[in-house]
Amino acid sequence: xxxxxxxxxxxxxxxxxxxxxxxxxxxxxxxxxxxxxxxxxxxxxxxxxxxxxxxxxxxxxxxxxxxxxxxxxxxxxxxxxxxxxxxxxxxxxxxxxxxxxxxxxxxxxxxxxxxxxxxxxxxxxxxxxxxxxxxxxxxxxxxxxxxxxxxxxxxxxxxxxxxxxxxxxxxxxxxxxxxxxxxxxxxxxxxxxxxxxxxxxxxxxxxxxxxxxxxxxxxxxxxxxxxxxxxxxxxxxxxxxxxxxxxxxxxxxxxxxxxxxxxxxxxxxxxxxxxxxxxxxxxxxxxxxxxxxxxxxxxxxxxxxxxxxxxxxxxxxxxxxxxxxxxxxxxxxxxxxxxxxxxxxxxxxxxxxxxxxxxxxxxxxxxxxxxxxxxxxxxxxxxxxxxxxxxxxxxxxxxxxxxxxxxxxxxxxxxxxxxxxxxxxxxxxxxxxxx
Amino acid sequence: xxxxxxxxxxxxxxxxxxxxxxxxxxxxxxxxxxxxxxxxxxxxxxxxxxxxxxxxxxxxxxxxxxxxxxxxxxxxxxxxxxxxxxxxxxxxxxxxxxxxxxxxxxxxxxxxxxxxxxxxxxxxxxxxxxxxxxxxxxxxxxxxxxxxxxxxxxxxxxxxxxxxxxxxxxxxxxxxxxxxxxxxxxxxxxxxxxxxxxxxxxxxxxxxxxxxxxxxxxxxxxxxxxxxxxxxxxxxxxxxxxxxxx
Numbered sequence: 175x176x177x178x179x180x181x182x183x184x185x186x187x188x189x190x191x192x193x194x195x196x197x198x199x200x201x202x203x204x205x206x207x208x209x210x211x212x213x214x215x216x217x218x219x220x221x222x223x224x225x226x227x228x229x230x231x232x233x234x235x236x237x238x239x240x241x242x243x244x245x246x247x248x249x250x251x252x253x254x255x256x257x258x259x260x261x262x263x264x265x266x267x268x269x270x271x272x273x274x275x276x277x278x279x280x281x282x283x284x285x286x287x288x289x290x291x292x293x294x295x296x297x298x299x300x301x302x303x304x305x306x307x308x309x310x311x312x313x314x315x316x317x318x319x320x321x322x323x324x325x326x327x328x329x330x331x332x333x334x335x336x337x338x339x340x341x342x343x344x345x346x347x348x349x350x351x352x353x354x355x356x357x358x359x360x361x362x363x364x365x366x367x368x369x370x371x372x373x374x375x376x377x378x379x380x381x382x383x384x385x386x387x388x389x390x391x392x393x394x395x396x397x398x399x400x401x402x403x404x405x406x407x408x409x410x411x412x413x414x415x416x417x418x419x420x421x422x423x424x425x426x427x428x429x430x431x432x433x434x435x436x437x438x439x440x441x442x443x444x445x446x447x448x449x450x451x452x453x454x455x456x457x458x459x460x461x462x463x464x465x466x467x468x469x470x471x472x473x474x475x476x477x478x479x480x481x482x483x484x485x486x487x488x489x490x491x492x493x494x495x496x497x498x499x500x501x502x503x504x505x506x507x508x509x510x511x512x513x514x515x516x517x518x519x520x521x522x523x524x525x526x527x528x529x530x531x532x533x534x535x536x537x538x539x540x541x542x543x544x545x546x547x548x549x550x551x552x553x554x555x556x557x558x559x560x561x562x563x564x565x566x567x568x569x570x571x572x573x574x575x576x577x578x579x580x581x582x583x584x585x586x587x588x589x590x591x592x593x594x595x596x597x598x599x600x601x602x603x604x605x606x607x608x609x
Numbered sequence: 610x611x612x613x614x615x616x617x618x619x620x621x622x623x624x625x626x627x628x629x630x631x632x633x634x635x636x637x638x639x640x641x642x643x644x645x646x647x648x649x650x651x652x653x654x655x656x657x658x659x660x661x662x663x664x665x666x667x668x669x670x671x672x673x674x675x676x677x678x679x680x681x682x683x684x685x686x687x688x689x690x691x692x693x694x695x696x697x698x699x700x701x702x703x704x705x706x707x708x709x710x711x712x713x714x715x716x717x718x719x720x721x722x723x724x725x726x727x728x729x730x731x732x733x734x735x736x737x738x739x740x741x742x743x744x745x746x747x748x749x750x751x752x753x754x755x756x757x758x759x760x761x762x763x764x765x766x767x768x769x770x771x772x773x774x775x776x777x778x779x780x781x782x783x784x785x786x787x788x789x790x791x792x793x794x795x796x797x798x799x800x801x802x803x804x805x806x807x808x809x810x811x812x813x814x815x816x817x818x819x820x821x822x823x824x825x826x827x828x829x830x831x832x833x834x835x836x837x838x839x840x841x842x843x844x845x846x847x848x849x850x851x852x853x854x855x
Contacts, residue, residue, distance in 0.1 A: 179708045181696040182736035183814070187774040191820045198824070262684055262710070 178263050180389050188390045192373045192380070199384065206382040206431070207318075211329050211442045215458035217356060218334030222326035224382070228313040229322045231330035237297065237348070238305040248295020249305040252280045254312070254323060261315035261385070276320050279409050280310075283324055283365050283398040287406035290331065291360035297339050297346055304336055306359070317384035320396050320409075324367035329439050333446065334359055363400040364436040367407070368428035370395045376420045381431070395421070397428035401436040630668045630678060636660040639676050651686060652678025681779055685710040685810035687746035692766070694775065694808030695754065697737045705733060707741070710777075710810045713751045717741060721755040723763035731768070738769040738814060740806045769806055773816030774823050780811050782834045793833050796845045797826055 191198065201207070207225030214220060218233030240247060256273045258266040284290065295304040308330060310323050335356030338349045371383035371391035380387055388394055393415060398407035405425055415421065450456055624634035639647050639660040649655065652664030653676050662668065666680025685693070687709065695707035695715060705717045717739065722731045733739070741754040756766040786793050787807060794805065803817035803826055813830060817823045829848055833841045 179696050179698055180736075181738050181775055182734075182771045183738055183769070183773055184775050185736075186771060187820070187823070191824075194820055196820060196824070 178261070178385060178389050180386065184386065185390050188387060189373065192378050192387075195378075197380070198386070201382075203379060204381045204427070209325065209435070209438060211325070211439065212459060213329075213333055213442070213446045215456055218330045219459070220326060220329045220333060221459055222322055222329060224318060224322040224325070225384070226314055226316040227319055227322045229319070229326040230311045230313060231323075231326035232309045232311075233306060233330045233334040234309070235304050235306045235334075235336045237302050237346075239301065240296070240299075240303040242300075244292075245300040246296045246303075247292040248303040250285050250290055250292060251305065251307045252277060252284060252310070252327065253307065254280065254310045256312050256315070256319075259314075260312040260319075264315070272319075275409075275411075276323055279320050279367055279396055279398070279407065280323060280327060282407035282409075283367050284308075284327060284331070287363070287365050287398070287400070289361055289363050289365050289400065289406075291362060294360045295336075298341060302346060306331075306334070306336070315385060317386070317388050318369050318382050320367045321369050321382065324365070324398070325435060325439065328364055328366060328436075329442065331359055332361055332364070332439065332443055363402060363404065364439065365398050365400040365406040366432045366435045367396050367398045368431045368435075370397070370424050370428075372412075372415070372420070376415055376417050379420075379424060379427070381427070395424055397425045399425065399428045399432040401433045403429040403433075624662050624668050626668050626670045626676075628668060629666070630662045631665050632661075632663050634662045636662065636668065636676055638670075639674070645674050648675040650675055650677025651688075652680060679781060681781075684712055685780070687711050687715070687743050687752040688809070689743055689746045691809040692740065692742050692807075693754070693810040694769070694806055694812040694814055695739050695741060695810075697733055697735050697739060700733070700735060705739075707739060707754055709743075709752065709754070709808075710812065711752060715743070715752040715754045717754040717756070721757060722767065723757050723761065733768055737771065738775060738806075740766050740769055740808065740814075742766060765806070769814055770816065773804070773814055774827065775812055775814045776827055776831075777811055778813060778831055779834065780809065782830070783807055783809055783811060783813070786830060786833070790838065791833075791841070792838060793830065793841050793845065796842065797829060797849075800849045801826065 188198070195203070197203065199207075207227075208223075210223045212221045214232075216232075218231075220231050222229050222231065238249060240249065254273055254277045256264050256270060256276075258264050264270060264272075290306070295306065297303055308327050310326060312319055312323070335358050337351065337356050338354040340347050340349070368381075369383065369388075371380040371387050372378070372393035372395060373380065373391055375392065380391070383391065383394075391412065393410065393412040395411075395415075396407075396409040397405070398409075399405055403426075408421070408425075446456075622635055624630040624636045626636075626638065636653060636659075639649075639653075640658065647660070649660065652662065652666060653668075654661050654663045660676065662678060664678045664680050666678040668676065669679050670676050687693075693709045695709040695717075697705050698708050698714060699706035703719055705719065707715045707717050709715050719725065719730050719733075720727075721741075721744075725731050739754070739756065741756045742758070744753045744755045746752045756763060758764055758766075785791055797803070801817060801822050803815055803822065805816070805826075806814040808814075813827070815823050815826050817826060825848055829844060832844055836844065
């Protein structure tokens with residue numbers, strides 16, 4: 175089986191439902207599914223779930239010889255794996271088209287948009303550079319895998335830190351994390367891939383499509399945008415688009431979504447950083463593989479939902495009522511170690527009250543003083559700052575004419591000289607370059 | 610699963626009926642039953658003189674001495690005599706290739722329908738849905754389907770209309786709604802006219818008057834997975850009360 179098998183009856187039904195403004199899971203056309211990012215103990219590892227699509231990302235690095243064409247740039251390699259675990263129609267071992275497609279879009283999104291400062295990954299020009307490798311494993315294939323992968327890759331890259339290096343002239347010393355703090359990657363901008371499914375020649379635009387919707391739609395459009403509304407890539411599959419403004423409309427919608435997604439990624443990164451700074455135990459991926467829960471890592475089973483909010487609430491009410499009943503019954507059984515927790519409409523979860531901690535490991539002590547030096551401070555200020563720059567786009571132009579920082583030139587237009595106070599907010603690098 | 614009061618956390622050598630079991634655990638109860646005849650269902654295997662669990666899930670027992678493991682999986686394991694819903698993926702000469710969500714596609718001969726001959730072939734296109742019975746399911750061969758019973762009659766089987774909707778659910782839910790005690794389908798049917806075909810491979814086909822009604826029935830079925838009979842009644846009542854024009 176090479177692709178998802180969809181019967182004509184499903185196709186007809188979905189088209190009919192879409193033409194009536196309905197989706198199977200009760201979402202509106204522009205609703206996204208629930209996004210969740212959990213970071214691992216190691217730098218650069220995360221599990222990202224978008225609805226029931228699930229992707230694990232791991233970033234790793236090693237020292238390699240650079241390409242002869244770009245002797246002072248590091249390497250970025252993205253590898254996507256779609257195994258038989260993701261969906262029954264994928265065969266493991268063979269490279270399939272979907273895998274190549276996702277890989278290509280992500281390469282466009284991350285490598286070709288130059289969001290990562292590869293020059294900062296150079297150790298010795300022409301000899302040694304860092305090779306950053308992003309491995310994405312798709313655990314469950316339930317539509318919009320590209321979007322989920324891009325968020326996972328972005329979160330993992332932003333979370334990743336590579337070891338510090340000193341050059342002795344003859345060789346290099348790679349410092350372990352105990353000796354020196356690891357260095358985060360320099361990320362110029364945060365791109366994400368946002369996918370759309372188009373029905374009826376672009377009359378209906380569906381955001382974050384499920385696998386079935388993707389398969390049934392006329393056109394699948396993936397727009398890679400960063401949070402500053404800059405287009406980094408575009409991918410179109412299916413029949414051609416006949417209306418002119420459709421791509422423009424989609425990309426402006428994508429820009430809005432991208433902003434939201436990137437903000438969410440930043441928030442989760444900040445949260446993770448706070449936990450690490452506050453000397454607390456980092457939960458890592460253990461928190462999503464919950465041992466004392468029956469439905470750990472389980473999928474949402476209710477794939478069909480009603481659009482009617484009132485109905486939904488009614489069902490929720492009903493189920494919570496029954497859960498309460500169940501709760502009472504459970505207490506009667508004097509089984510106080512367990513409790514039932516409502517996890518959504520018509521589903522409950524049996525959770526142990528006991529604090530069972532298996533395999534959580536020891537507290538990590540070395541990261542305590544690693545404070546807000548880069549991450550929290552610069553990341554935060556960067557958000558506000560670049561919004562301002564993009565607003566005054568025409569005021570300030572940065573020209574990079576060479577590799578070294580000294581050669582950086584900032585051109586200020588004379589009529590806007592009073593806006594120079596803006597430059598005080600610029601990061602240090604740009605300040606030093608101004609002459 | 611919650612309502613059935615599952616015990617968790619006993620992962621010793623012995624597999625206990627009604628609790629979560631892992632592959633490799635021994636069902637002592639069945640192994641020691643010497644005189645009695647023991648029937649092994651899916652997920653349980655005989656290894657020498659022991660009965661060993663080979664699938665992770667909940668170990669269940671039904672009288673007399675039938676043991677099986679109830680688990681959630683994406684693929685369907687074909688079982689002889691079960692009715693399934695399949696999607697036609699290929700027409701290859703004399704046979705149709707049908708996807709029934711198992712590891713291998715099933716085959717359906719064009720002669721396995723009522724009132725067909727070599728000249729009068731059944732009209733089936735790729736993408737059609739077929740409700741069929743499994744004739745043979747063996748480890749080493751692809752499963753074979755038929756659309757007639759042993760008297761050569763089609764009864765309820767055959768090609769399903771291209772209207773309506775097909776959705777996936779767990780096999781537990783299929784068993785649940787097909788059991789005579791479950792009021793769900795009849796209760797819904799009193800208010801909303803609909804047609805349905807329920808396949809043991811976890812596929813349900815529903816055809817109702819419009820999209821709303823179809824979604825409502827689908828939702829009611831999926832929502833009843835972990836609900837008791839009373840709750841199912843309540844859910845049905847409330848759904849039907851709120852629905853305006855079906």
